[in-house]
Structure formats: structure tokens, C-alpha cells
Amino acid sequence: MRILVTGAAGFIGSTAVEALLRRGDAVVGLDCFLDYYPRAVKERNLAGVRGNPDFEFIEADLATCDLPPILEGIDGVLHFAAQAGVRASWGRDFEIYARANVLATQRLLEAAREQAKPPRVVYSSSSSIYGDALDFPTTESTLPQPISPYGVTKLAGEHLCRLYALGMGVPSISLRYFTVYGPRQRPDMAFHKFLQAHLAGEAIVVFDDGEQTRDFTFVGDAVAANLRALEHGQPGAAYNIGGGSRVSLNLVLELIGELTGRAVSVERRERQKGDVRDTHADTGAAVRELGWEPVVTLREGLAAELAWVREERARG
Numbered sequence: 001m002r003i004l005v006t007g008a009a010g011f012i013g014s015t016a017v018e019a020l021l022r023r024g025d026a027v028v029g030l031d032c033f034l035d036y037y038p039r040a041v042k043e044r045n046l047a048g049v050r051g052n053p054d055f056e057f058i059e060a061d062l063a064t065c066d067l068p069p070i071l072e073g074i075d076g077v078l079h080f081a082a083q084a085g086v087r088a089s090w091g092r093d094f095e096i097y098a099r100a101n102v103l104a105t106q107r108l109l110e111a112a113r114e115q116a117k118p119p120r121v122v123y124s125s126s127s128s129i130y131g132d133a134l135d136f137p138t139t140e141s142t143l144p145q146p147i148s149p150y151g152v153t154k155l156a157g158e159h160l161c162r163l164y165a166l167g168m169g170v171p172s173i174s175l176r177y178f179t180v181y182g183p184r185q186r187p188d189m190a191f192h193k194f195l196q197a198h199l200a201g202e203a204i205v206v207f208d209d210g211e212q213t214r215d216f217t218f219v220g221d222a223v224a225a226n227l228r229a230l231e232h233g234q235p236g237a238a239y240n241i242g243g244g245s246r247v248s249l250n251l252v253l254e255l256i257g258e259l260t261g262r263a264v265s266v267e268r269r270e271r272q273k274g275d276v277r278d279t280h281a282d283t284g285a286a287v288r289e290l291g292w293e294p295v296v297t298l299r300e301g302l303a304a305e306l307a308w309v310r311e312e313r314a315r316g
Contacts (some may be wrong), residue, residue, distance in 0.1 A: 002026045002073055002121070003230070005202075006062060006108070007080030011184045012124070014045035016078050016223045017055065023227070026054045028074065032061040034100065036084060037133040038185050045184055048114065062104035066113035076230045077121045079108060082154075085188060086128060086274045089150035101153035104158070109164040109172065120171040121161065122229045125238065127279050129155040129176060136246075137282035140176070140238050148274030158238055158299075165236035173233030175225055175264070178242035178281045182219030182301055183186070183308035191302065192254070198256055203267040210250035210268070213278045215242040218301035221294040228290040242281025242299075244294045255299060259306055 001310040003020050008029030020027045020143050029046070035041045049055045058070065062081055071077075083089075085101035105123065112118045128151035129144045160174035185192045193205045225241045233239070257264045287293045296304075 001184060001230075002028070004028045004071065004074045004077045005028060005080065006030050006077065007082065008057065008078055009042035009046050011045070011186050012180060012219055012222055013080035014042075015182075015219050016047070016080065016226055017049055019223050019227065021049060021052055021054055022147055024308075027056070028070070028236065029057045030060055030062070030070065032059065033079065033105040034083060041187065050266055052270040059291060060270060062108055063099050067107060068114050070167070071111050071115055071119060073117075074119045076119050077112065078124075078226050078230070079105065079121055082124065082126045083195060084150075084186060086148045086150045088161055089148055089153070089270055090273065094149045094299040097150060100201070101150075102156045105157040106160050109160055109168070109170055111169045113164060113168045119169045119171060120230055120233070121163045122226050122233065123157055123172060123174045123177045125158050125174045126151065126154045127178040127240070127242075127281065128178055128276070129158065130276075130279070132280070134276065134277050138240065139282040140240055140285055148277065150274070161238045171235035173229045173235065174238040175222075175241050176238055176281075177222055178215040178217050178240065178279050180217045180219055180222045182305050184219070185305060189314040190249075191305055192309065194253070194256060195306055196313070198260060198262070198264055199309065199313060203265040204253065205267050206249055206253070207269050207275060208271040210253065210266070211248050212275075213246045213248050215244070215278065215279050215281045216301070217241060217243040217294065218251075218296035218304075221296055225290065225292045227245045227270060228292040232290050234289055237285075239290060241284050241286060241292075242283050242294070243296075243298065244283070246278070246280040247298060251301070252298075256306075259299075259303055272296075
């Protein structure tokens, strides 16, 4: 298959590129290197595939580039490109989120519709669309009620995918990720920040009391869900993708101490606007319809990210 990966230089996108190449696909990677974090970090994410003859890279912005020619001959699209970050999505920066997450997604779907055979599109959504969910574990039928502008834009992207699937014949599927972590995690994300601070001998900053819970999902498991959705996802459907357990941040801090052999120092601050208290995914639909389930435990995944962070620190 020939697969287009948008956001190919990012955390999950670059990991997906490598997985696709390993299984024998031809990959077209597209990224515009948004400045949310340093370009050099993203360039390192792609360093291992740059010379692969089955990999082609295009530097372009989905919100402005000529997309139909890029989609010619493409069998499937893994759409990771987005402006990330819950806390940064308020105020004037919302325009950036609307452009990168909503307009860009609509343009991609419209270009797919114009193809003689529209490619299957797997859209990266987020558990942020649920806000403070009404049910635990949370099923896909739970009423979405995002509490951040970021969550609003991801939900809008889902609606667009469903519209184009049901009304325009573009087989689009949405995956709702629950707190993805692992090697290459963005520098603004919690585990990356926690590990960097701890290895530097600094206190780990935790917002709220640390008893808030998350369903942490290893990046390799999230990528595996994308590959399954390319083949088995029901057009127009959305699937929860979670790690399989609900864990408090305080337990994560204990685990970091165990893995590093050194007690963790914590600095507690007030809860931030847009942060949800708890998340817990019901992944039954993904198990039944995609044939997917998480396989990496939190201890294994956190150990893998710790090893990667140590390598990054050694690199300087």
C-alpha cells in the first residue's frame, strides 16, 4: 500500500512512518514543522527513515498546499497533523488551532473526495472531546462535552470525517487517543517534563493534588490501532484507544522513583483551565471491530520513554 502520513515528523506520526515501512508499505510523509516545539526535535524523529527508498517527504502546510496531486495514488491516510496542546488553545491562539485542526482536516477530506478512488482516512482525535466525561469507563456513545478550545477543534474534525464518510464517500475513521506517551513524546507533555526534571535533580511540577487519573496509552499501541483502522475501521465511526488501566499521577510518580532508583521531589500547583480530572477508555469497540488491544504495560512503556529521555539528554 501507499500511505500518506500527515504530521510525519511528530511524536506519533514519525513512529507510524517507521511501522509502515517495516511492514513493507510505501510512505509519503508530510509536515509543515509548526513551531509549537523546536524543528530540530522533529528532524531527529525522521533521521532514521530519510534514506529509505520507500519513503518520500514533502514539507507543506495542509491548510494552503495543493493537496489533490499529493493524494494521487494514495491508498490510505494517517492524519496526525494538528496544533497540539490543551492549555495553549485559549485566547488569540485559537485561530491557530482552528486553522491547523479544522480547516486543514476539511481540505484533506475534500482532496480525498476528488480522487477517483478516495483513500481511507484515519483521523487522530482525542479523549479531550469528552471533557469531564459523564461515564467511566467512557464509551464512544458518551456525550462529548469538551472543556478546552483544543477539544472543540478535535471534535469538529471528527464531525467532518463523519460527514465526508456518510455524505461524500470518503471512508474516514476517527481514533480517540487517551494520553499517549513513549519515546519521542513532545517536550510539553507530562511524562517528558516529569522525567527531564527528575533526571536534572529538580522537582516535578504537578498541577492539582496528583490524584487525578489518566488512561495512559503507549505510542506503539496507538500506532498499531492506526494500522488496524486502515484495514478494518467502519467508515464514519469513532473508536476509543486507551492503554487499558486508569492510573493516578501520584502512582506514576512512584513508578518514576522505582525506575530511577531515586525518590521523586514534587512541587504542587493549582489545577489548570481545560484540564480534565479523570479519563478511562472503554475500548470494547476497538477490540471487536478493529481487532486491536493494548499490549504494553505502563511500567514497560515508561521505562522505554525513560531510556529515550536519557539518550536525548546525553545528546545535549
